[in-house]
Amino acid sequence: MSQSLYLQLSDQLGYLTWPMIICASLTLLIVLERVALIINELLNRDAWLTELRQQARSATPEKRQQLITLLSQGRSMLAQGSALLLSHGGQPRLMREEILNMWLLKQKDKLQSGLKVLHIIGVITPLLGLLGTVLGLIEMFTQLGLSNGPVTPSQLATGLGLAMNTTAAGLIIAVPAITLSNLLGLWADKRCNHIAHGLNQLNLWLEGFDQALSIGSDEPYRKVSAIVRAQMTNASTPMTTELTEPNR
Template sequence: MLMILHSLEQSAVVRSISEAIAQLGSMKWPLLICSMLALALLLDRLFHLLVTRTHVSNQRMHRGLKNFQGKRQTDSQLAVWGAKKSLSRQLAELLHHHRDIPRDQREDLASIWIDKQERRLGTGLNILALISVVSPLLGLLGTVLGLMEMFSKIASTSQAINPSMLAQGLGMALMTTIVGLFIAIPALVGFHTLKLWRNHKIAFIVMLANQINLVIDGVGIATTSDSEIESERSAPIELAYSAVAGERRD
């Protein structure tokens, strides 16, 4: 009996969803495509940002910078920066491998690498922003087309027009606007959240690249605390690289 009631409930839910989709009219497929694409991009970018490790504790950073004072480093010494796929480890290996080249060339090399990582982490975010703009416009277009169809039917009928007929037609016409907003709001929030998260990771890598280059050049080891490192990432300090696009500053 419970299974029968459950199947009836499911069929009722499916039926209501299909009826709601049918009310979208000619805007049904564009809105469905926007919703599926936005969901796929949100899940994909969230997964990539979760698995991309960048942060290193202050203690491990101090040990890693101290190791850079030597000419040669073993894999075990480089492992202090994290796993092989960690951006901090990749950056440390890159700068260690090219430590003997002039500083300007080393900074250019790091800038190119940081820019590549920023573009990789931000893949699809612009499409997500575009969906957040286009979806409400598609919903508004569907509303206008629905109103035009409703008034055309009213003009062609010879019966008396009652409020229930108008209410039903308006409800169907406004459904596209509601669906467009339901797609646009999560897409817009997700775009800005993922972009801030991406910039936070890139800012840490920029700070780390500058510290490693200073140690390679014999300036010394930074011994700041985690809170001071956090403030450095948010403060407008003149660094060798830009935290936004990985560009060198003169």
């Protein structure tokens, strides 16, 4: 069955059968590998960070060791980076930041791996389709040149079929390749920013700033608003008393 499929593709695409098959196969492999990475990141939720934010405990040595033990079993990138950060918790803050920057650059390359190849395939395949169009037209005009009689549809069918089929095949591969390259790139940037934000929170937490784990959430702003409203209410009460005392 595979041989018959190859023969059908060969009849439709001509000399460009193998280049198109290679581009389509690479696109499929890269997309499947990226999707597997995304699923792995989504399934491995970082519930430990949410629990740590709710507790907001001080970064004691015992708490650090508990987190390292917990994160050593995690598979997400944020868990791995957090374990690396906590294992260097005794280092100065600038040293920890340098370690995190180096680690984040490596993870960014990992998240964006294969996307450039996917983008290149999206650029090359329409050009291959255009090349097939030119080859199909050349073949069509060659058949017309060899014919001494009137032009028949059968003489035009082979050349025009090759021209149209290669163009269609190139676009069918290029459109998903370019689209998924951009979408996966956006997800990679968003995931890198999320990981960097979580690690920066932990880095400040190691410096003794417990509220660092709440940076970026709406809960601290609600608390601050409630405190400000309470202070304003308390501040207005003595003023009312002072104004009413002379009347007594």
